[in-house]
Amino acid sequence: MDIVLCLKQVPDVDDIKWTKENNLDRSLMLSKLNPCDEFAIETAVKLKQALKDVSITAISMGPENAKEVLNYAAAKGADRAILLSDKAFAASDTLVTSKILASAIKKFIPNFSLVLTGQMAQDGDTAQVPVSLAQYLDIPDVTCASDIVCESANISVVQKTGSIMNFWEINMSCLVALNDECKEKTFPKINDYIRAQSLNIEVYGLDDIGLDKNEVGIIGSPTRVYRAFRPENKKNTAEISSDFAKFMFEQINKVKK
Amino acid sequence: MNKIIVYCERDDINTLRNVSYELLSKARSLKNEAKRLIKDYDIEIEAISIGASLDEDCIKKAYASGADKFTFIKDDSLNDFCQTIYSRVFVEYFNTSPSDIILFPATVKGRILAPRITTLLNTGLVADCIELEIILKDDDIKLASTRPTFGAQLMATIISKSSPQCATVRENVFKAEFDFNNCGKYFEYLPCRYEETRMKIIKTVQNKICNDVDFSSAKIIFAGGYGLYDGTSNYYEKLKKIAENTCSKYGATRKVVDFNLAPSNLQIGQTGVSVEPELYVAFGISGAIQHIMGMKNSKKIIAVNTDSNAQIFQYSDYKIVADAREIIDELYDLVL
Numbered sequence A: 001m002d003i004v005l006c007l008k009q010v011p012d013v014d015d016i017k018w019t020k021e022n023n024l025d026r027s028l029m030l031s032k033l034n035p036c037d038e039f040a041i042e043t044a045v046k047l048k049q050a051l052k053d054v055s056i057t058a059i060s061m062g063p064e065n066a067k068e069v070l071n072y073a074a075a076k077g078a079d080r081a082i083l084l085s086d087k088a089f090a091a092s093d094t095l096v097t098s099k100i101l102a103s104a105i106k107k108f109i110p111n112f113s114l115v116l117t118g119q120m121a122q123d124g125d126t127a128q129v130p131v132s133l134a135q136y137l138d139i140p141d142v143t144c145a146s147d148i149v150c151e152s153a154n155i156s157v158v159q160k161t162g163s164i165m166n167f168w169e170i171n172m173s174c175l176v177a178l179n180d181e182c183k184e185k186t187f188p189k190i191n192d193y194i195r196a197q198s199l200n201i202e203v204y205g206l207d208d209i210g211l212d213k214n215e216v217g218i219i220g221s222p223t224r225v226y227r228a229f230r231p232e233n234k235k236n237t238a239e240i241s242s243d244f245a246k247f248m249f250e251q252i253n254k255v256k257k
Numbered sequence B: 001m002n003k004i005i006v007y008c009e010r011d012d013i014n015t016l017r018n019v020s021y022e023l024l025s026k027a028r029s030l031k032n033e034a035k036r037l038i039k040d041y042d043i044e045i046e047a048i049s050i051g052a053s054l055d056e057d058c059i060k061k062a063y064a065s066g067a068d069k070f071t072f073i074k075d076d077s078l079n080d081f082c083q084t085i086y087s088r089v090f091v092e093y094f095n096t097s098p099s100d101i102i103l104f105p106a107t108v109k110g111r112i113l114a115p116r117i118t119t120l121l122n123t124g125l126v127a128d129c130i131e132l133e134i135i136l137k138d139d140d141i142k143l144a145s146t147r148p149t150f151g152a153q154l155m156a157t158i159i160s161k162s163s164p165q166c167a168t169v170r171e172n173v174f175k176a177e178f179d180f181n182n183c184g185k186y187f188e189y190l191p192c193r194y195e196e197t198r199m200k201i202i203k204t205v206q207n208k209i210c211n212d213v214d215f216s217s218a219k220i221i222f223a224g225g226y227g228l229y230d231g232t233s234n235y236y237e238k239l240k241k242i243a244e245n246t247c248s249k250y251g252a253t254r255k256v257v258d259f260n261l262a263p264s265n266l267q268i269g270q271t272g273v274s275v276e277p278e279l280y281v282a283f284g285i286s287g288a289i290q291h292i293m294g295m296k297n298s299k300k301i302i303a304v305n306t307d308s309n310a311q312i313f314q315y316s317d318y319k320i321v322a323d324a325r326e327i328i329d330e331l332y333d334l335v336l
Helices: A035-050 A064-076 A094-108 A129-137 A190-197 A244-256 B018-037 B056-065 B083-096 B108-120 B234-245 B254-258 B289-295 B311-315 B324-335
Strands: A002-007 A009-011 A031-033 A055-061 A080-084 A112-118 A141-151 A154-161 A164-171 A174-178 A202-204 A223-229 B003-007 B044-051 B069-074 B101-105 B125-129 B131-137 B140-149 B154-160 B165-169 B185-189 B199-206 B220-224 B249-252 B279-283 B300-305 B318-321
Touching: A002 A035, A002 A064, A002 A129, A009 A064, A031 A035, A031 A064, A035 A055, A035 A064, A035 A112, A035 A141, A035 A174, A055 A064, A055 A094, A064 A080, A064 A190, A080 A094, A094 A129, A094 A202, A094 B108, A094 B125, A112 A129, A129 A141, A129 A174, A129 B108, A141 B108, A154 A174, A164 A174, A244 B220, A244 B279, A244 B300, A244 B318, A244 B324, B003 B018, B003 B108, B018 B044, B018 B056, B018 B101, B018 B131, B018 B140, B018 B165, B044 B083, B056 B069, B069 B083, B083 B108, B101 B108, B108 B125, B108 B165, B125 B140, B131 B154, B140 B165, B154 B165, B220 B234, B234 B249, B234 B324, B279 B324, B289 B311, B300 B311, B300 B324
Parallel strands: A002 A055, A002 A112, A055 A080, A080 A202, A112 A174, A141 A174, B003 B044, B003 B101, B044 B069, B069 B185, B101 B165, B125 B165, B220 B249, B220 B279, B279 B300, B300 B318
Antiparallel strands: A009 A031, A141 A154, A154 A164, A164 B199, A223 B154, B131 B140, B140 B154
């Protein structure tokens, strides 16, 4: 069984650096694996351990640096790694990103049974790519997933939305987008990293996936940023400098009356 | 034909979710804005819903909130939501009667359905918007949609060069305004019947434990973040006791719940519950956007954090830079 594992390297949103002009200073920001994707990796590895003949292909679109997340996936258990990297891909929106991923999956992993993704990327936070990718691949999808059980040609997926839990049964091929509820993260050991180093990351560009330059990147993307700004703090925040507990106690009593 | 379509999500009892009326009201204000920018520019507003049957009062409310036309894509097989089928019947109808703009609710279902539809239509989609404007660009009317990005630390206004221009819009952002003198026309569209045999729900469970804490009646809520963690759950227990002794409620952040320091029914935030008490006291919470979204509408917010740059302070009325655990110790002695 071929599992496709879609990963994204994102800037750390907890560590945002700003320029004097209030723009994001990406050069100073650290990159990391998108948090939801960690759970997608764990799930893929879990399936590989439970079933026979599972091959995991980790795939990511991004610059050369994004090899880091592919190496990490390899250390955790991915058997193959593909980086989609081309200057022409830069500034692709969700529609075009999905199109690029779908083209590459159809071409390089044509016999896939299951596509696993994170629910959303922490930087853009659109949650649109998994759904759009499923549409391009013409397969059913379950999003907001928290667990997968796999048996023969069917898989069962637990979907959590608010206080409702749905138990789905889907035929393969299908896509499952996993939410970041990864509570038991396992860490690769040194030997795993050494083994991962011997894995050759396949790198493909525009010509390899058979799309035209006018279909991708900033040219091919229908949506574009018209303006960007930092939200203003509309609150008049007063700083309390002493007697904190007493101040709080007074505020509590005020409301209680 | 200039037209805005608003996709109206139906719930289990065949009424429309309130966000439908919010979006129709907003569409009406966009229509008026366009008229101001270009004289005699008229936009038709069409509400579309999909299903087997629909409560009639909802259709009247749709007209009252701005719809000029209501189209119900109707078939007995469409009673249960299924994204692969709903997207196909929507696109089938859309191709007979296209529009320039489509607005979807950014609900769980809306965010599963909308990307399928826009992918089929090969057009752009802006996710989870909190503001919509009509702007004049190159002598043309354009939809400009604003959304939070980078954990809501940056706002981006996005326009689409493809047609239709589409956006999913968050619930409870715009106000539904009703004028029951406004009338519209009702149409039914009977689509081809599609079958989805590849996926089915085998069981649905309403997690009751998640509902048994009634935050809505609480005047005061004390919330604990990961900053209270000292290797034990001592400070979460202490905070809970403070809440109990002040007739208040106790809540926690997602990280605290994820680390099993508090049960999931206490989680406040986008994936937990949203609260609006008179007083919200945040202890050791840095202010991840998921949490902010669930508490920012509280009347008064006091936040305690050791990091004076913590994001939570941007949303607070009172800022206390201190170790939250020390304050809990003192407060504990005051209230117990």
